[in-house]
Each structure stands twice: as structure tokens, then as C-alpha cells.
Amino acid sequence: QPVLAVVGRPNVGKSTLVNRLLGRRQAVVKDTPGVTRDRVSYDAVWNGRSFTIVDTGGWDPDAEGVYASVTSQAEMAMSAADAILLVVDANVGSSATDEAAAKVLRRSKRPVLVVANKVDDQRAEAEVAELWSLGLGQPYPVSALHGRGSGDLLDEVLRAFPETPRERFGGGGGPRRVALVGKPNVGKSSMLNKLVGEQRAVVDETSGTTVDPVDSLVELDGEVWRFVDTAGLRRRVKTADGTEYYASLRTKAAIEAAEVVIVLIDGSNPLTEQDLRIISMVIESGRALVIAYNKWDLVDEDRRRSLEKEIDRDLVQVRWAERVNVSAETGRAIGKLAPSLRRALESWDQRISTGRINSWISDIVAAQPPPVRGGKQSKIMFATQAHTRPPTLVLFSSGFIEAGYRRFLERRFRESFGFEGSPVRVVVRVKE
Numbered sequence: 351q352p353v354l355a356v357v358g359r360p361n362v363g364k365s366t367l368v369n370r371l372l373g374r375r376q377a378v379v380k381d382t383p384g385v386t387r388d389r390v391s392y393d394a395v396w397n398g399r400s401f402t403i404v405d406t407g408g409w410d411p412d413a414e415g416v417y418a419s420v421t422s423q424a425e426m427a428m429s430a431a432d433a434i435l436l437v438v439d440a441n442v443g444s445s446a447t448d449e450a451a452a453k454v455l456r457r458s459k460r461p462v463l464v465v466a467n468k469v470d471d472q473r474a475e476a477e478v479a480e481l482w483s484l485g486l487g488q489p490y491p492v493s494a495l496h497g498r499g500s501g502d503l504l505d506e507v508l509r510a511f512p513e514t515p516r517e518r519f520g521g522g523g524g525p526r527r528v529a530l531v532g533k534p535n536v537g538k539s540s541m542l543n544k545l546v547g548e549q550r551a552v553v554d555e556t557s558g559t560t561v562d563p564v565d566s567l568v569e570l571d572g573e574v575w576r577f578v579d580t581a582g583l584r585r586r587v588k589t590a591d592g593t594e595y596y597a598s599l600r601t602k603a604a605i606e607a608a609e610v611v612i613v614l615i616d617g618s619n620p621l622t623e624q625d626l627r628i629i630s631m632v633i634e635s636g637r638a639l640v641i642a643y644n645k646w647d648l649v650d651e652d653r654r655r656s657l658e659k660e661i662d663r664d665l666v667q668v669r670w671a672e673r674v675n676v677s678a679e680t681g682r683a684i685g686k687l688a689p690s691l692r693r694a695l696e697s698w699d700q701r702i703s704t705g706r707i708n709s710w711i712s713d714i715v716a717a718q719p720p721p722v723r724g725g726k727q728s729k730i731m732f733a734t735q736a737h738t739r740p741p742t743l744v745l746f747s748s749g750f751i752e753a754g755y756r757r758f759l760e761r762r763f764r765e766s767f768g769f770e771g772s773p774v775r776v777v778v779r780v781k782e
């Protein structure tokens with residue numbers, strides 16, 4: 351669900367506003383002592399849409415001067431939120447601190463709304479216009495105390511939230527996009543033909559730029575999927591030295607165009623560098639992944655054992671990916687592909703609420719704090735899943751967090767919340 355961050359100087363009425371936005375029934379209680387010394391995120395609902403409100407003011411535990419603290423609030427809001435409220439006291443007007451925060455926020459790609467608080471009556475509204483000077487567009491007058499204008503503000507917030515990230519992939523309920531990739535001769539075309547099977551291949555007429563349609567719509571397990579760039583599989587371009595053009599450049603493009611990728615590997619032969627490179631491409635591009643060992647009809651007991659060793663040795667970094675052992679030749683286990691694709695996409699789309707993540711991280715850090723470096727103990731103050739597709743965990747920390755500890759957190763994140771089939775990113779923001 352989308353995250354709304356609330357930024358502002360002390361005493362402008364942030365907490366009162368958050369309380370107001372949450373509705374009467376829900377009192378703001380600062381709880382969960384621990385790393386996040388005061389918990390700052392709350393679940394809110396408006397017009398049937400739920401979202402998370404983060405009060406960034408509660409985040410900064412170090413006394414470091416209001417000016418710096420508001421600027422760092424703004425920075426945190428930019429990386430963590432889908433929309434931001436900059437709360438200003440309309441009676442005071444914009445101060446140097448508000449202007450500094452506005453300057454940071456103007457660089458933000460997220461929508462920012464200026465909230466002119468303490469506008470308790472009609473008279474005060476005249477003063478609001480002055481806040482246009484912050485360069486963030488129209489100020490919204492509210493009275494957090496009396497509730498004046500808060501409904502309009504929430505309507506505006508919902509409008510400001512981006513459409514579901516699904517949009518990025520031309521979503522809106524269309525077929526999910528699958529790439530079928532692998533080095534030459536692993537059986538990609540055979541697999542596509544098998545998947546299409548006896549059923550009529552449903553081709554997409556619209557996307558073909560040349561005579562060939564680029565993608566194929568394929569029905570698997572009662573659902574239509576868009577296999578991207580199957581033209582590349584059908585029309586094989588052999589270069590002079592016999593290598594396939596498809597193998598390099600087009601693989602990358604197909605991965606980028608897809609949401610989930612099936613990497614086909616020849617199970618009957620040893621794993622190669624090229625297989626690993628293709629898997630790395632998928633991880634780097636952050637797509638969901640299913641690994642399919644093809645030609646399983648040729649795999650005997652001996653090969654099976656050596657393959658298990660290869661997996662333990664070379665595929666540790668994708669332990670989270672589901673593996674299916676298939677045969678394009680015999681049709682073995684091909685029915686398992688669609689459920690694996692679905693599970694991978696579910697993880698890829700999954701969003702854990704900021705509240706759950708913060709109680710999770712406080713438990714972990716309490717049990718095993720980040721290692722002390724140079725006599726200093728870094729504190730993790732706040733964590734949020736800033737993105738899905740792929741899931742991205744953002745940690746706000748008082749100091750450097752080393753890669754080993756980041757990997758540890760990623761492992762624990764997966765253990766606690768799943769994410770099978772999807773890469774997970776862990777990003778650390780250090781607040782100096």
C-alpha cells in the first residue's frame with residue numbers, strides 16, 4: 351500500500367494532523383520501544399483506500415538542530431514515500447527551515463502537497479496564499495485541530511498517489527509478461543511449441559512491427575500469459591560463426607520487457623558460465639525468476655547427483671528461486687511452470703506494511719545488532735519496503751552498514767516474509 355510521509359518543523363501540528371488524518375477512532379500512540387525509538391508509522395483508510403502514514407518527525411532521535419532535522423526528514427520522505435505532506439504553520443508563514451525543506455522536496459519525483467495548518471477560520475485563509483512562495487504549488491489550508499479542510503486534503507492525497515505500480519508494465523489486468531530465455535540449444539523453441547501445444551497459438555497482432563508478431567499469448571493453467579519476443583525464438587538468426595544473435599542482445603531485451611523470466615537450462619549437461627550470466631542478468635534487472643531444468647528425460651541418477659552439487663556450488667545466490675525439472679520433449683512437469691510463475695510474481699508484487707517491517711527490524715536488531723565498526727555502533731532507526739517489483743527494503747541508519755549484515759537482513763527478511771521467486775534489494779540510507 352502507498353506511503354504518505356508527513357514532514358515539518360516541531361510545533362506546526364504534525365502529530366495533530368496525523369491524528370486527524372487517521373480519524374477520530376484511532377489515537378496516535380507512540381509505541382514499540384527499541385530501535386525505532388518512537389514508532390512513526392500508522393495504517394490509515396480513506397474512501398476505502400488504505401495507505402500508511404509516516405510521521406518523519408518522530409524519526410530523528412538525535413538532537414541536531416531543527417534545521418538539519420527537517421531537511422533530513424525531507425530526504426527520508428523522498429526515498430520512502432509515494433506522496434509527501436510538508437506541513438507549515440500558516441500563522442507563522444514560511445520560515446527558513448520550511449524553505450530549506452521545500453528546496454529539498456522540489457527535487458523529489460514524488461508528489462508534494464504543502465499543508466497550511468492552523469487555518470481555523472475563513473479569516474486566516476488569506477495568509478495561506480503566501481505559501482505559494484515555497485515553489486511546491488497550491489497550499490492546502492487545514493485546521494488539524496478542528497478538522498477543517500482535512501477531508502479535502504485526503505482526497506487530494508489519494509489523487510496524488512501513483513496508480514498501482516502495475517502500470518509500469520502496461521498492466522491494468524492484462525496478461526503477465528514472461529520471458530523464456532537460455533543459451534542456444536537448451537530447448538527454448540521446443541518448449542514454446544510444447545507450451546503452445548495443440549492449442550492454437552494466440553498471436554498478438556498489435557505489437558508486431560514487421561511481419562512477425564513479437565509476442566505470443568499462451569494459455570497455461572487457465573490463464574493467458576504474454577510470452578515476450580517469441581519472434582526471436584521462431585525466426586532464428588544464425589551469424590557467420592554459428593552463434594545465435596538471440597543469445598546475447600535479445601536475451602537482455604526480453605528480460606527487460608518481462609515481469610517474470612523462465613531461465614531454461616540444459617539439465618543433461620554441466621552448468622555453464624553462460625547459464626550463470628543469464629541468471630545474473632535477471633537478478634540485476636530485478637525480475638522474478640523461475641529456473642527450469644530442461645531435457646530431464648536425459649537425466650540419469652549420476653547426472654542428477656552431479657547436478658545437485660552444481661546447484662549447491664554455483665546457484666547459492668538464487669537459492670530463493672523455484673526450480674522445476676521439465677522436458678520439452680516428453681512434456682514432463684510442464685504443468686508446474688504456471689504455478690511457479692504465479693508464486694514468483696506474487697512475491698515480486700508483495701508489499702509488507704511499514705508497521706510490520708519496523709517491529710520485525712526492532713526484534714532483529716535487538717537480538718543481533720549491526721557489528722561495531724571503529725568503536726561506533728550504527729543504529730537502524732526506521733525501515734520500510736519502499737518498492738515492489740522487485741521488493742526493496744530501505745533502511746535508515748545512523749552509520750555505515752556493511753554488506754555482510756545487509757545480506758543477513760535480506761536472509762531474515764526472506765525467512766520472515768517469504769519472497770520465494772523474487773529478487774529482494776536491501777538499500778541503506780545513512781544519515782550523517
Ligand code: GDP
Nearest residue numbers: 534535536537538539540644645646677678679
Ligand atoms: P533453443 O536453441 O533453445 O531454441 O533450442 P531448441 O528448441 O532448438 O532445441 C535444441 C535441441 O534440443 C533440439 O534438437 C531439440 O529437439 C532438443 N530438445 C529440446 N528440449 C528437449 C528435451 O526436453 N529433451 C530432449 N531429449 N531434447 C530436447
